[in-house]
Amino acid sequence: MEKYTQLTYFSSKYENIVIALGMFDGLHIGHQEVIRTAVKKAQEIKGTALVFSFANHPRAVIVPEGAPHRIGCQSVRLRILKNLGVDALVEIAFTSSFAETTANGFIHLLQQYFAPKYIVVGENYTFGRGGRGNPNLLKEQSGRYGFHLIVCPPVLYGGVPVSSTRIRALLAQGDLSHVNAYLGYPFTVTGTVIHGQERGRTLGFPTANVSLHESYESPPNGVYAVMVVHKKHSYHGVANIGNNPTFGGYDRRLEVHIIDFSGDLYDSEITVSFFFKIRDEQRFSTADELIIQIKKDKEAAIKGLKESFRLQENISMVI
Numbered sequence: 273m274e275k276y277t278q279l280t281y282f283s284s285k286y287e288n289i290v291i292a293l294g295m296f297d298g299l300h301i302g303h304q305e306v307i308r309t310a311v312k313k314a315q316e317i318k319g320t321a322l323v324f325s326f327a328n329h330p331r332a333v334i335v336p337e338g339a340p341h342r343i344g345c346q347s348v349r350l351r352i353l354k355n356l357g358v359d360a361l362v363e364i365a366f367t368s369s370f371a372e373t374t375a376n377g378f379i380h381l382l383q384q385y386f387a388p389k390y391i392v393v394g395e396n397y398t399f400g401r402g403g404r405g406n407p408n409l410l411k412e413q414s415g416r417y418g419f420h421l422i423v424c425p426p427v428l429y430g431g432v433p434v435s436s437t438r439i440r441a442l443l444a445q446g447d448l449s450h451v452n453a454y455l456g457y458p459f460t461v462t463g464t465v466i467h468g469q470e471r472g473r474t475l476g477f478p479t480a481n482v483s484l485h486e487s488y489e490s491p492p493n494g495v496y497a498v499m500v501v502h503k504k505h506s507y508h509g510v511a512n513i514g515n516n517p518t519f520g521g522y523d524r525r526l527e528v529h530i531i532d533f534s535g536d537l538y539d540s541e542i543t544v545s546f547f548f549k550i551r552d553e554q555r556f557s558t559a560d561e562l563i564i565q566i567k568k569d570k571e572a573a574i575k576g577l578k579e580s581f582r583l584q585e586n587i588s589m590v591i
């Protein structure tokens with residue numbers, strides 16, 4: 273998959289462009305439906321499946337104080353798009369001047385740079401200044417510009433449309449099984465392993481530490497059963513998100529004890545996929561009490577991950 277951060281004349285670079293439009297924050301099963309539809313259509317017409325999106329959330333420019341945190345990090349987003357079969361991703365910066373583009377101006381821009389044969393959107397897709405453009409406007413203009421429009425109905429889960437807003441709420445509750453069902457893949461954090469206090473090894477549970485960025489969503493503080501991928505090998509693990517209150521508190525971070533692993537992970541990249549929450553983070557009176565609890569957490573993770581094997585099926589989406 274090629275990635276572009278600037279608009280250029282894609283229509284002279286690629287044949288028969290099928291363009292999927294949207295912010296696609298989180299790439300949940302509803303977004304995947306739109307993108308899969310575009311990929312399928314591109315295969316049918318021997319064309320190019322292209323996703324046109326933004327590098328930053330438009331709401332971060334339009335209503336900075338109400339800007340949502342992003343769901344999932346950029347490297348996971350790229351892997352999912354590649355695994356869905358997207359040929360090209362165009363992710364431009366959404367600036368305050370771009371926000372002034374009218375809905376008709378945006379359709380004109382699509383024609384100018386992409387000359388798409390097909391445009392694929394979700395039913396609730398809006399675009400252009402004030403979000404005034406919608407699928408009806410695209411339909412009205414399709415004849416004039418010579419593209420076909422495909423509108424995908426919302427994907428439902430438990431009778432309710434899947435949305436990024438709903439996923440954020442479920443994540444805040446630590447409800448990873450529903451988050452993962454809505455995403456269609458396990459919620460995943462990637463990062464470079466950094467140094468901590470070197471206390472983990474003295475407790476008998478070394479933990480690979482990864483920073484959490486504030487502009488991205490993360491599960492609430494607590495202990496989780498996870499799968500870790502490092503250099504194409506996957507492992508079960510038990511992770512803590514929090515501040516280590518037992519030891520006086522540090523910056524909030526993710527720490528993972530990888531089961532049946534030994535080796536040096538500093539400065540290398542790990543991928544941590546979350547499956548279920550085991551408990552809240554606690555302040556223990558002594559290190560020994562924490563050690564006893566971590567042993568129980570590890571057993572709970574091993575047991576739960578073994579029993580919920582089907583949950584792990586879609587991990588291939590993110591690696």
Ligand SMILES: Cc1cc2nc3c(=O)[nH]c(=O)nc-3n(C[C@H](O)[C@H](O)[C@H](O)COP(=O)(O)O)c2cc1C
Pocket residue numbers: 468469470471472473475477479481495510511512515516517518519527528529552553554555556562566569570
């Ligand atoms: C499964 C697991 C559960 C943990 N639970 C807690 C907890 O409830 N409270 C706490 O203060 N620290 C908890 N920790 C964090 C340990 O305090 C931390 O791993 C230890 O201090 C090592 O830190 P270091 O990586 O900086 O060496 C947990 C760690 C793991 C691996």
Ligand SMILES: Nc1ncnc2c1ncn2[C@@H]1O[C@H](COP(=O)(O)OP(=O)(O)O)[C@@H](O)[C@H]1O
Pocket residue numbers: 465466467468469470471472473474477478479480481528529530531532533534535536537538
């Ligand atoms: N099973 C394991 N799980 C996690 N990290 C491990 C494991 N075995 C060895 N390590 C290494 O040990 C380091 C963590 O040890 P720890 O004492 O917690 O140090 P730190 O406080 O720097 O994280 C990891 O960064 C990794 O390099």
